[in-house]
Amino acid sequence: xxxxxxxxQLFSGVALGAILVITALGLSIIxxxxxxxxxxHGALFMVGAYAxxxxxxxxxxxxxxxxxxxxxxxxxxxxxxxxxIRRLYGRSIDDPLLLTFxxxxxxxEGVRIVFGSDGIPFPTPSLLTGVVDLGVGFFPIYRIFVVxxxxxxxxxxxxxxxxxxxxxxxRAGARDPMMMRVLxxxxxxxxxxxxxxxxxxxxxxGVLAGPMRSVNPEMGALVLAEAFVVTVIGGLGSLVGxxxxxxxxGVVISMTALFAPEMATIxxxxxMAIVLLIRPQGLFGKLx
Amino acid sequence: MTKDNRNxxxxxxxxxxxxxxxxxxxxxxxMPWIARAADDNIRIGFPTPLTGPFAAEAKDQVKSAExxxxxxxxxxxxxxxxxxxxxxxxxxxxxxxxxxxxELIEKDKVHAIVGSLSSAVQLAVNxxxxxxxxxxxxISQSDTINEVKDFSKYTFHEALxxxxxxxxxxxxxxxxxTKVAHLVADYAYGHEMLRGFKRAQAAIGxxxxxxxxxxxxxxxxxxFMPRLRSMRPDxxxxxxxxxxxxxxxxxxxxxxxxxxxKIVVPVxxxxxxxxxxxxxxxxxxxxxxxxxxxxxxxxxAKAFNDAYRAANxxxxxxxxxxxxxxxxxxxLQAMQAAGGTDTDKVIxxxxxxxxxxxxxxxxxRKCDHQSVQSVLVLESKKKADMKGDSDLFSxxxxxxxxxxxLRTCTELGFPT
Numbered sequence: 001x002x003x004x005x006x007x008x009q010l011f012s013g014v015a016l017g018a019i020l021v022i023t024a025l026g027l028s029i030i031x032x033x034x035x036x037x038x039x040x041h042g043a044l045f046m047v048g049a050y051a052x053x054x055x056x057x058x059x060x061x062x063x064x065x066x067x068x069x070x071x072x073x074x075x076x077x078x079x080x081x082x083x084x085i086r087r088l089y090g091r092s093i094d095d096p097l098l099l100t101f102x103x104x105x106x107x108x109e110g111v112r113i114v115f116g117s118d119g120i121p122f123p124t125p126s127l128l129t130g131v132v133d134l135g136v137g138f139f140p141i142y143r144i145f146v147v148x149x150x151x152x153x154x155x156x157x158x159x160x161x162x163x164x165x166x167x168x169x170x171r172a173g174a175r176d177p178m179m180m181r182v183l184x185x186x187x188x189x190x191x192x193x194x195x196x197x198x199x200x201x202x203x204x205x206g207v208l209a210g211p212m213r214s215v216n217p218e219m220g221a222l223v224l225a226e227a228f229v230v231t232v233i234g235g236l237g238s239l240v241g242x243x244x245x246x247x248x249x250g251v252v253i254s255m256t257a258l259f260a261p262e263m264a265t266i267x268x269x270x271x272m273a274i275v276l277l278i279r280p281q282g283l284f285g286k287l288x
Numbered sequence: 289m290t291k292d293n294r295n296x297x298x299x300x301x302x303x304x305x306x307x308x309x310x311x312x313x314x315x316x317x318x319m320p321w322i323a324r325a326a327d328d329n330i331r332i333g334f335p336t337p338l339t340g341p342f343a344a345e346a347k348d349q350v351k352s353a354e355x356x357x358x359x360x361x362x363x364x365x366x367x368x369x370x371x372x373x374x375x376x377x378x379x380x381x382x383x384x385x386x387x388x389x390x391e392l393i394e395k396d397k398v399h400a401i402v403g404s405l406s407s408a409v410q411l412a413v414n415x416x417x418x419x420x421x422x423x424x425x426x427i428s429q430s431d432t433i434n435e436v437k438d439f440s441k442y443t444f445h446e447a448l449x450x451x452x453x454x455x456x457x458x459x460x461x462x463x464x465x466t467k468v469a470h471l472v473a474d475y476a477y478g479h480e481m482l483r484g485f486k487r488a489q490a491a492i493g494x495x496x497x498x499x500x501x502x503x504x505x506x507x508x509x510x511x512f513m514p515r516l517r518s519m520r521p522d523x524x525x526x527x528x529x530x531x532x533x534x535x536x537x538x539x540x541x542x543x544x545x546x547x548x549x550k551i552v553v554p555v556x557x558x559x560x561x562x563x564x565x566x567x568x569x570x571x572x573x574x575x576x577x578x579x580x581x582x583x584x585x586x587x588x589a590k591a592f593n594d595a596y597r598a599a600n601x602x603x604x605x606x607x608x609x610x611x612x613x614x615x616x617x618x619x620l621q622a623m624q625a626a627g628g629t630d631t632d633k634v635i636x637x638x639x640x641x642x643x644x645x646x647x648x649x650x651x652x653r654k655c656d657h658q659s660v661q662s663v664l665v666l667e668s669k670k671k672a673d674m675k676g677d678s679d680l681f682s683x684x685x686x687x688x689x690x691x692x693x694l695r696t697c698t699e700l701g702f703p704t
Contacts, residue, residue, distance in 0.1 A: 117344065120563065
């Protein structure tokens with residue numbers, strides 16, 4: 001087992017983690033701010049991939065798909081919040097959970113009806129095809145692009161939440177929505193925006209995953225499980241937690257694949273169990 | 289008191305509703321039974337995974353099976369009796385498949401079962417049909433179904449089996465001293481294919497440089513790629529099925545593995561090639577039971593394709609889809625020869641049957657009921673060489689039917 005191989009494996013893990021980070025972030029933001037456990041997150045990831053494919057085929061450019069699809073699905077997410085989820089605020093946590101669970105079935109079935117249940121090809125954009133020599137081995141350019149883009153989005157998101165007035169309201173709203181109302185902030189608008197943002201991130205994850213994995217109606221199911229594991233390991237509602245845990249899970253899966261490949265899927269659940277035993281609130285979670 | 293009254297009222301109403309519902313239910317259940325007792329149709333149960341990652345292949349199986357039934361009915365049926373196909377979704381799950389099969393046998397009183405796409409699921413169906421003494425024509429690849437332990441005199445294996453497929457592919461792609469790395473799906477199908485390849489490699493003198501088991505249904509294969517690359521194989525052999533095939537080949541290509549090695553699969557799937565771009569599969573070699581391009585040289589393939597096109601708006605039949613046709617057709621021809629559905633007579637007829645319905649001559653070997661048939665080796669075409677959207681593969685080898693490529697009856701554990 002040489003160092004070059006281990007370094008390559010480490011990098012595969014980071015690239016895998018990047019996709020986990022982007023999906024888990026959306027899930028974590030929505031839970032952290034609104035207390036909604038979004039079971040439709042995987043389905044919206046999948047719908048995002050289809051939307052990206054659709055826009056890309058319409059415009060002939062992957063880049064338009066990458067830009068427009070997350071916005072489109074983000075707006076669709078706001079519609080979901082406005083029409084469905086809003087009615088359930090103040091009720092137990094199970095109600096929105098069941099609602100979004102049902103919604104995911106509707107979305108998957110809807111996509112099956114419109115696009116069929118076979119996979120659809122999503123070619124890698126020509127600018128990003130091929131491999132690049134990292135010095136320790138060859139790595140697909142597209143995956144390096146994904147890592148870079150996710151990093152940029154994480155930085156933007158952090159700046160937005162820490163440095164802007166909107167971010168301040170969002171953070172305060174997560175802590176004490178009642179007080180925000182008293183201060184004259186229309187918290188329902190904030191929640192609408194936050195839900196849209198979270199869903200937009202899921203859709204972005206879907207578009208990014210498109211050229212790596214084939215696009216099909218079931219592609220969200222596995223992603224949902226992964227995103228939940230990452231969110232739980234990082235601590236429910238913690239953004240830093242989602243980022244660190246996403247990368248951690250990616251690297252752990254990758255390293256397991258090197259030594260015990262058949263365990264590569266199970267290892268993330270084992271990691272979650274260990275973290276929950278030692279720190280029930282997750283790595284960066286706060287105790288309720 | 290009023291409250292209690294209201295409650296008891298509600299109870300009576302609901303009870304009345306329930307009685308009515310029960311009545312209707314009983315009526316619905318009784319009616320087809322009466323209708324069935326009166327008619328003389330031949331019923332064939334057809335469990336297949338209409339939902340899940342093999343759904344594309346399953347739908348094609350149904351279309352082909354329906355075509356077979358329609359053609360026979362159009363010619364007046366089997367000895368004058370109409371044939372019915374009862375399709376059920378086995379959801380790619382052994383338990384579900386066993387339940388549906390039992391229902392088909394007990395409730396729908398089918399005369400035979402054809403179907404099941406997954407190697408693991410077909411073994412569950414086989415358990416049920418063996419216990420109930422019902423005919424089963426299996427149309428998914430399995431080696432164990434031929435072995436004495438799983439053998440049932442009621443079961444006929446129409447599909448190729450992993451020993452045949454891998455041997456044909458290996459003979460075409462491997463040479464003495466070829467270094468082969470294996471990426472294998474960690475379940476029955478993958479294990480059987482790996483075993484087949486290793487058997488073939490031993491005969492040829494090719495060498496295994498490493499093997500990696502991947503979880504069934506994995507979405508991302510990137511973490512296996514650096515290790516596979518470091519094995520420096522001449523050939524990367526990927527033994528998985530359905531969506532796993534398209535995904536793993538795509539990611540192997542993304543990681544540049546095709547530049548240094550050739551990619552070989554036990555079964556090259558039509559629908560998975562369609563799920564990615566031609567560039568991804570270009571040059572990939574794999575085995576197959578059927579390819580529509582056979583029609584250039586084979587009259588039975590031409591007839592099958594034409595009938596399929598006419599019934600499905602110009603679409604062409606696919607590999608695993610064609611199994612639906614050959615499986616149902618062989619069964620119906622045997623029933624015709626046996627003069628009805630008497631199980632023992634049909635078994636004797638199937639054992640004696642020579643048929644050529646789509647891919648050239650075929651027959652069932654007596655000891656293990658394996659269909660002896662041709663094995664194709666296909667190579668995925670370059671985009672520039674494709675004459676149309678469905679011109680996907682070129683046939684690089686077509687091994688004539690021969691018992692030589694099968695394990696011997698003694699090897700399978702049958703008394704000689």
